Amino acid sequence: MPRVSWAQQLVATAKAPRRLQRRFTPEAPNELWSGDITYIATDEGWLYLAAVLGMHSRQVVGWNLQAHMQTSLVKDALLMACFRRRPSSGLVFHSDRGSQYCSQEFQDALKAWGMRSSMCRKGDCWDNAPTESLWGRMKTACVHGRRFATREQARQAVMDWITFYNHSRLHSALGYLSPMQYEQRWLAAQQKIAA
Secondary structure (H helix, E strand, C coil): CCCCCHHHHHHHHHCCCCCCCCCCCCCCCCCEEEEEEEEEEECCEEEEEEEEEECCCCEEEEEEEECCCCHHHHHHHHHHHHHHHCCCCCCEEEECCCHHHHCHHHHHHHHHCCCEEEECCCCCHHHHHHHHHHHHHHHHHHCCCCCCCCHHHHHHHHHHHHHHHHHCCCEHHHCCECHHHHHHHHHHHHHHHHC
16 A cells, blocks of 8 residues: 555645635625745745735735745734734635645634635646736746845845735726725725615
């Protein structure tokens, strides 16, 4: 019988249903979030970025930058999003099947916040297309063609870009509004309906 690694066992036993089904446009904020990890080269070594993307407005609602890819990388990004956004129970959190997202620690954090886990099918990057698109935009705008001497230089570049992206970057899918503008208009429209 072939030997199965610890990581393979973890992924095989902890996977979640594919709840998203490539429906990337929820009707309201904090109904669907997507998470993923990317990495940035520096002269000091890799800097890993975990982000939580609010799918309604495509706003980066949580993030974490570390020199490691341990579960705390993604868990702390999730906690930032939760503390900033205070989502209601029932939110769907979509990710790939990386060991960090499959870990019991991360799955317990989702449950503690009343979230439902959703995961991509194995080897299907299209299931997480909006987050993959975010990485492409970020790397084109602030990583490719640059050399970072330190992780701190890369961290500052990424933080500046996330601020720009959330507040100023226009999206054709959002009617050429930034994520923050789109969400503010949506909230104003909901207040009018309620009045």
